[in-house]
Amino acid sequence: MTGRPLIEKRLVIATHNPGKLREIADLLRPLGLDAVSAGDLGLPEPEETGDSFTANALLKARAATTASGLPALADDSGLAVDALDGAPGIYSARWAGPGKDFAMAMRNVEERLQAKGATTPDRRTAQFVCALALAWPDDHVEVFEGRVAGTLIWPPRGALGFGYDPMFLPEGYDQTFGEMNPEKKHAISHRARAFTALTGHVLRARKHE
Secondary structure (H helix, E strand, O other): OOOOOOOOOEEEEOOOOHHHHHHHHHHHHHHOOEEEEOOOOOOOOOOOOOOOHHHHHHHHHHHHHHHHOOOEEEEEEEEEEHHHOOOEHHHOOHHHOOOOOHHHHHHHHHHHHHHOOOOOHHHOEEEEEEEEEEEOOOOOEEEEEEEEEEEEOOOOOOOOOOOOHHHEEEOOOOOOOOOOOHHHHHHHOHHHHHHHHHHHHHHHHHHOO
């Protein structure tokens, strides 16, 4: 089964986050799509009431495609810390508060790790998880997922990337996501892995049109 081909040239990215939009636009470049954000179109942000990354991605993609009449792509991603039973997980953005203060969010993670005595690398393992939902106005949807494992460091390092990137050291690397240039990060990140699955699916579906 090859799924539905994405033949439309314009795609709504269901985000109001400029950093995320830039990263997604880079990852979509192989598909030759014109990506426009929900923020640029003035679409409201739906409340994320799902109980998983996939549920929230579907919720956002469906809201954007219904409001715009265009295919829409949403991602829900976050940091799942093993010693914190998967937190902050789907609440990763909410831990940063309404002001999107990820310095505060990272301190919150670190304080909770310290409270649990998680001071050695083997106790500080985590995963970044990304679920992508691609939705059409007729309610057809397709979902893709990517994960990357790593260790949390303190203090955070690097001013590149966004979110929790400066404290996440991916497995097998000596630079945090916050220190990596975009090309290097895009090659290995959770979002890159989900997009590899998405682009492979779309290209295969186009061949079978």
